[in-house]
Amino acid sequence: MKVINFMGQRKLALAFSVLLLLVAIGSLATRQLQWGLDFTGGTLVEVNYSETADLGSIRDLLDTGGYAGAIVVSFGTDRDVMIRLPQGHADTEGNALLRLLQDNFDGIVELRRIEFVGPQVGDELREQGGLAMLLALGLVMIYVAFRFQFKFAVGAVSALIHDVIITLGFFSIIGLEFDLTVLAALLAVIGYSLNDTIVVSDRIRENFRKLRKSDPIEIINISLSETLGRTLVTSLTTLLVLASLAIFGGEMINGFAVALLVGVVVGTYSSIYVAANTLVLMGVSKEDLMLPVKEGAEQDELVP
Amino acid sequence: MLNKYPLWKYLLVLSVLVLGLFYAAPNLYAPDPALQITGESSAQVIDERTLARATEALNEAGIEHFGEEIAPNGRNALVRLQEAGKQLVAQARVQRALGDGFIVALNLAPTTPSWLSDFGGQPMKLGLDLSGGVHFKLEVDVEAAIDRRREYYVTAIRRALREERIRGLADTGSDGNVVIRLRSEEDREQARALVSENHPELVLEEDRSGDSWVLTGAMTDQTMSEIANYAVTQNLTTLRNRVNEIGVSEPLVQRQGQNRIVVELPGIQDTAEAKRILGTVANLEFRLVARPDAPDSEKQRFEYRGEDRAGMSEFLERDIIITGERVANAQASFDENGRPNVQISLDGEGGTMMSRVTRDNVKRRMGVLFIERKFRTRYEIQEDGTEKPIQIPYDERKLLTAPVIQSALGGQFQITGLDSPMEASELALMLRAGALAAPISFVEERTVGPSLGAENIRLGVKSVQFGLALVVLFMVLYYRVFGLIAVVALSANLVLLVAFMSMIGATLTLPGIAGIVLTVGMAVDANVLIFSRIREELRDGRSPQMAIHSGYNAALSTILDANITTLIVAVILYAVGTGPIKGFAVTLSVGIVTSMFTAIVGTRALVNLVYGGRKVKTLSIGGSQS
Numbered sequence: 034m035k036v037i038n039f040m041g042q043r044k045l046a047l048a049f050s051v052l053l054l055l056v057a058i059g060s061l062a063t064r065q066l067q068w069g070l071d072f073t074g075g076t077l078v079e080v081n082y083s084e085t086a087d088l089g090s091i092r093d094l095l096d097t098g099g100y101a102g103a104i105v106v107s108f109g110t111d112r113d114v115m116i117r118l119p120q121g122h123a124d125t126e127g128n129a130l131l132r133l134l135q136d137n138f139d140g141i142v143e144l145r146r147i148e149f150v151g152p153q154v155g156d157e158l159r160e161q162g163g164l165a166m167l168l169a170l171g172l173v174m175i176y177v178a179f180r181f182q183f184k185f186a187v188g189a190v191s192a193l194i195h196d197v198i199i200t201l202g203f204f205s206i207i208g209l210e211f212d213l214t215v216l217a218a219l220l221a222v223i224g225y226s227l228n229d230t231i232v233v234s235d236r237i238r239e240n241f242r243k244l245r246k247s248d249p250i251e252i253i254n255i256s257l258s259e260t261l262g263r264t265l266v267t268s269l270t271t272l273l274v275l276a277s278l279a280i281f282g283g284e285m286i287n288g289f290a291v292a293l294l295v296g297v298v299v300g301t302y303s304s305i306y307v308a309a310n311t312l313v314l315m316g317v318s319k320e321d322l323m324l325p326v327k328e329g330a331e332q333d334e335l336v337p
Numbered sequence: 338m339l340n341k342y343p344l345w346k347y348l349l350v351l352s353v354l355v356l357g358l359f360y361a362a363p364n365l366y367a368p369d370p371a372l373q374i375t376g377e378s379s380a381q382v383i384d385e386r387t388l389a390r391a392t393e394a395l396n397e398a399g400i401e402h403f404g405e406e407i408a409p410n411g412r413n414a415l416v417r418l419q420e421a422g423k424q425l426v427a428q429a430r431v432q433r434a435l436g437d438g439f440i441v442a443l444n445l446a447p448t449t450p451s452w453l454s455d456f457g458g459q460p461m462k463l464g465l466d467l468s469g470g471v472h473f474k475l476e477v478d479v480e481a482a483i484d485r486r487r488e489y490y491v492t493a494i495r496r497a498l499r500e501e502r503i504r505g506l507a508d509t510g511s512d513g514n515v516v517i518r519l520r521s522e523e524d525r526e527q528a529r530a531l532v533s534e535n536h537p538e539l540v541l542e543e544d545r546s547g548d549s550w551v552l553t554g555a556m557t558d559q560t561m562s563e564i565a566n567y568a569v570t571q572n573l574t575t576l577r578n579r580v581n582e583i584g585v586s587e588p589l590v591q592r593q594g595q596n597r598i599v600v601e602l603p604g605i606q607d608t609a610e611a612k613r614i615l616g617t618v619a620n621l622e623f624r625l626v627a628r629p630d631a632p633d634s635e636k637q638r639f640e641y642r643g644e645d646r647a648g649m650s651e652f653l654e655r656d657i658i659i660t661g662e663r664v665a666n667a668q669a670s671f672d673e674n675g676r677p678n679v680q681i682s683l684d685g686e687g688g689t690m691m692s693r694v695t696r697d698n699v700k701r702r703m704g705v706l707f708i709e710r711k712f713r714t715r716y717e718i719q720e721d722g723t724e725k726p727i728q729i730p731y732d733e734r735k736l737l738t739a740p741v742i743q744s745a746l747g748g749q750f751q752i753t754g755l756d757s758p759m760e761a762s763e764l765a766l767m768l769r770a771g772a773l774a775a776p777i778s779f780v781e782e783r784t785v786g787p788s789l790g791a792e793n794i795r796l797g798v799k800s801v802q803f804g805l806a807l808v809v810l811f812m813v814l815y816y817r818v819f820g821l822i823a824v825v826a827l828s829a830n831l832v833l834l835v836a837f838m839s840m841i842g843a844t845l846t847l848p849g850i851a852g853i854v855l856t857v858g859m860a861v862d863a864n865v866l867i868f869s870r871i872r873e874e875l876r877d878g879r880s881p882q883m884a885i886h887s888g889y890n891a892a893l894s895t896i897l898d899a900n901i902t903t904l905i906v907a908v909i910l911y912a913v914g915t916g917p918i919k920g921f922a923v924t925l926s927v928g929i930v931t932s933m934f935t936a937i938v939g940t941r942a943l944v945n946l947v948y949g950g951r952k953v954k955t956l957s958i959g960g961s962q963s
Contacts, residue, residue, distance in 0.1 A: 079789070081788065124778075124779040124782055125609065127608075127784070128607075128608055143786060143788060145786045145788065145789040146783065146784055146785045146786060146789055147783070147784040148782065148783045148784070149779070149781060150780075150782075151476075151779070151780035151781060153780055154780050154781050158915070161913055164913060165913035165914065168909050169905070169906050172909065173902055173905060173906070176902055176905060180898060213915075213917050213918060214851070214918075214921075216918065217848055217910065217917065217922075220909070220918075221855060221906075221910075223906050224903040224906040225859065225903070227899075227902045227906065228859070228862065228899040228900075228902065231895070231898045231899045232866065232895055232899055235894070235895040235898060235899075259873065260869075262960075263862075263865050263869040266815065266865045266869075267859070267862040269811065270807075270811060270812070270858050270859075270862075270865075271855070271859055271862075272858075273804060273807040273808055273811065273858065274800075274804030274805075274855065274857050275854070275855070275858065276807075277800045277804035277854070278804065278851060278854045278855075280800075280803075281796055281800040281803055282797065282800045282850075282851070283792065283797075285466070285793065285847055286796075286797075286847055286848070286850075289848065289851050293855070
């Protein structure tokens, strides 16, 4: 097997990661996230017109009908229309709006969904989401520190934070809506990226113990090369199903699929370049991982 | 011998798979659209005649139906329909034919064959985003309930001071405490004794300001959380009762967190109607039971509300002593002999009225009426000849209880002679219905139309199919025979996942389907890990049998670590998340557990069957082998 010198490019990768992070954080700071209804509160009405819907006339109708400030966009097809009202409309307005649309159209206006979220709920959800994220990161760090070693835990968690921030940054830059399902996807990204990082870390630990070489960079390179096949295959299968979900899953699940697609790509990269890089930066060494008992047994091995 | 499972392991894998197939099978039988007919009151029995009227109405409208059945207890009946699209029309027709007194609900009748349902087989429940329906989240205004209690304290203390001729002023302080200002220290002592006797739950503190002696009473956190708890339980019970009127077959009313209540009504589209029913307020009236010789013009007849006294009635006077707004609190408790009773506190005015009336009527009985706003349906012919149902509100008054007045009553009294603590707490709940029920508001509302629900299912299934097909294709091309084995395990994993979800009665939602799709992609990871290990071992020159053996062993701890950490994340998702996130977390965690079984034990069994226990020169696992 050919050993690829992954760590040879580690400075470049570090610069790349830092750049990505800066762009992501910059966009999050200036453009923020396009918070979905779940987090902002407000009213959303999705309807299906029996013929092509004229967004312009719907906007005019809503403006004169007392719904100034309503956002009207087509949703999926040109017959599906989504209308979003800002916060401040009562919880009964959704139905009233639907009736207004139905009364002013000759064909059939079919209700797809109405969602109303009060202001207090939105704030709570945001809080809960952040809490979930922190809790997940904390527990994962403890588990990895316990099963591996503290330096690995730092590596794994830096990779996770890296992935989450870049995925969030992607949503901010593209202006995709961030709703509850995207939050779920983000937590799934944590799960996925972690899975990857653990597999790589596992191999690094194994090789530190098994190989008689002492240069950490070489050992990490060998480990990464050995796991590369698996990393790519798993990412590929996951990307395949996610692509299928993004293409066929419909509008309601689209954000979820996109978040995961981005997260999986970034997560694959980060398990190679962020987690392993952190290990090198923290000066991981054989001593960190030696099992005292096993050492004696491996003494008389010959190394080519 | 390497790579041979003992017989019991093969049998284990086989039996898990068979069980999985068995419990996943109910999901293959699509449910029939149906109407469920129930009586509005529990006394209403559904008989063949009722059913005949319903089916006749359907026949007239040309709606095809079949498989009508009446439940053995006669409480409800089911009519299955051929077309889901005609469900709403059918509901309107049948409701029209049966009239008030019956609730006609939309339903999906399971078609699980009895050989499955006899062993507990049931299909997965569908979430609202898949079945269509309304989801409400209501918030109980707990603060309002606490404020009301505060006002009650102030009026009760004012009255007590007046009655005891203690000169002082009681009011609500800026910090929400009850503040009593008195002229002298002796007065304060007296007031203190009075308040601590009447309201032992208040924490009293003394102070001096200017020329007045001040006594402040504060509610403890415990008292406040009790009030809050009461307010929520109260609303929960009332909502449960009302939801049954709306006409859905499987409604959900559930407390969420401190002060929220979630109501889910599958199949409902008209949220305005649903909200109207959920939002109605109940009230109470206290009236004397009429003397037997009272003329008809002065008395009215009321039926009992409780089921155990169904059909019985009493004549009450027309004069109302007090209404529910005067009830400050009602609480189930026990008297000194340990018998259950209900303690009632009235506000100041209520207490005065009560004592004025009861003084002269000791040994007579007093009836408590429970008033609920209900709706009667009338059908009006429109200009275009169609009928339009019109809801006409009316107040339904039913008798809760009619106890004997043992002595003159004041602001606080009790109802004794109750049969059980259960009866006491139910009665207390009803009595609180008037004043203490804290106002509720809708903080979240989601309506999913039936067409969107159906489309979500279709799209979800489609993406699972395509995702699975792509993964199958890739695995077989890349790992050959081993890929095929992994694919079999993957399919088995899907079956087990569905079976497990059905068995625990989990609800499938759209994010849940996304979780399944993700599981399909990630479940092969364990096999990828194992197979790359085997390839490595082969490259290192091990024999095929050795390579399989050590490949599985070496990959095991990695797989465990990777899956356990993902499981941690999934469990956190479940614990912290709400609604859609929970659905995703459930399928993800179940998927992780089942995939570990199929990918490790399942594929090993297949590999052993194919390669184990014989001489093998090469493994069909793809990649370069040297």
